[in-house]
Amino acid sequence: MMQKNHSLKEYEPVVGAELIDDLKTMAENIDGKSVLHVNSTRSGGGVAEILFRLVPLMNELGLSASWDVIKGDQAFFEATKTFHNALQTGLNLASQRNFDDFERKTNENLHDLKIEGDTIFIHDPQPAGMIAQKRIGTNQRWIWRCHIDVSNPDRNVWSFLARYVNKYDASVFSTPSFARSDLSVPQFMVSPSIDPLADKNKDLPRTYIDRVLSKYGLNSDKPLITQISRFDYAKDPIGVIEAFKLVSKHIDCELVLGGSLADDDPEGAEVHAKVVKAAEGRNDIHILLIPPFSDLEINALQRASAIVVQKSVKEGFGLTVAEALWKSRPVIAGATGGIPLQVKNGLTGYLVHNIEGAAYRMRYLLRNPDVAERLGRNGREHVRQNFLITRHLAEYLLVMLAIRRKEAIPLLMPHPK
Ligand code: UDP
Numbered sequence: 001m002m003q004k005n006h007s008l009k010e011y012e013p014v015v016g017a018e019l020i021d022d023l024k025t026m027a028e029n030i031d032g033k034s035v036l037h038v039n040s041t042r043s044g045g046g047v048a049e050i051l052f053r054l055v056p057l058m059n060e061l062g063l064s065a066s067w068d069v070i071k072g073d074q075a076f077f078e079a080t081k082t083f084h085n086a087l088q089t090g091l092n093l094a095s096q097r098n099f100d101d102f103e104r105k106t107n108e109n110l111h112d113l114k115i116e117g118d119t120i121f122i123h124d125p126q127p128a129g130m131i132a133q134k135r136i137g138t139n140q141r142w143i144w145r146c147h148i149d150v151s152n153p154d155r156n157v158w159s160f161l162a163r164y165v166n167k168y169d170a171s172v173f174s175t176p177s178f179a180r181s182d183l184s185v186p187q188f189m190v191s192p193s194i195d196p197l198a199d200k201n202k203d204l205p206r207t208y209i210d211r212v213l214s215k216y217g218l219n220s221d222k223p224l225i226t227q228i229s230r231f232d233y234a235k236d237p238i239g240v241i242e243a244f245k246l247v248s249k250h251i252d253c254e255l256v257l258g259g260s261l262a263d264d265d266p267e268g269a270e271v272h273a274k275v276v277k278a279a280e281g282r283n284d285i286h287i288l289l290i291p292p293f294s295d296l297e298i299n300a301l302q303r304a305s306a307i308v309v310q311k312s313v314k315e316g317f318g319l320t321v322a323e324a325l326w327k328s329r330p331v332i333a334g335a336t337g338g339i340p341l342q343v344k345n346g347l348t349g350y351l352v353h354n355i356e357g358a359a360y361r362m363r364y365l366l367r368n369p370d371v372a373e374r375l376g377r378n379g380r381e382h383v384r385q386n387f388l389i390t391r392h393l394a395e396y397l398l399v400m401l402a403i404r405r406k407e408a409i410p411l412l413m414p415h416p417k
Pocket of ligand 1: 045200228261290294316319320321
């Protein structure tokens, strides 16, 4: 879906003119102005969403930024999906064939896609092998930008990948807990971000929110508890239902589990079927299949909620948390991945470790709306200061400045020599 891109000036009322001026100063001081981002998909997923908004802003700052996508085939994407799962779970899932398929398609991409630019951002493992095009001995700099949790990876896949990553000039991870002690290149920490002006996050009129509630058959008189997520075991939707069932014995409220179902993800359909079964016979639990590109509707559901839940047991960064906090919603979320950066326990929401903990906090917030309101207020400010796209852009510019300096590269995070 094509959404409007906003100019930097439009962000001033949200983040202040000073940050926008800083962005301009940083961009002016970068000695090589061309920037290329490379990932493996133009649409779908948080990386594409962020690049779609970030690249025009970089251009507005006087850089010459562009975005290329490597090509994959079924065998390649099967390999990279297996790598993704092995890296995030630590399980030994990859076969020799996966490694061969990865190398074969990487070689084809090296032949077909010419990488040009002063700073090259390679996003995630899929295009990591493009590093073979690095022009050694020139001023060109390559950054491997990792969006996934590689803190406890399967050894085989990680050592295969690290052979590529160690050839880069730097790596960037989303949270300190994802950092690696066995990389020989500098590691920077840059969290992802949300765009406050995007359809997913912008202010909405109450009339529109009410229309979305009635479209999905939701009762706006009762407090809504909502989790928006892909139907994925890592998001623990069944755990959310169990917690809700404990709460609803005491308080009249409704639960919404909203998410999409990709045709090519058999696990999604399986999880969805289990979720529907767990909610059987309950008219206070709503399992909503939300079509892709429903940003305004998701925005409305988040805004209509008394509490937003993200009870993940495994998470990358967890953009849904930032989205909810930005809407001043109190968030109850699993203490995993990037969530603890966003949910400061007792300040912007509550971190939970199990179903009982989630139920306890749901009850507490429904009984104490003043606390819910305070958490929501703090949450919006926390996101304003830390997780908006303008800060994200500033940190990318800082990384570029740091690695393009002629003298020694400063390390923002310790790593072994
Ligand atoms: N999302 C969506 N439709 C859905 C479910 C999720 O647009 O049906 C969005 C959600 O609003 C967020 C992103 O997809 O922007 C999910 O990012 P997150 O980091 O929370 O989880 P991931 O899916 O990347 O594991």
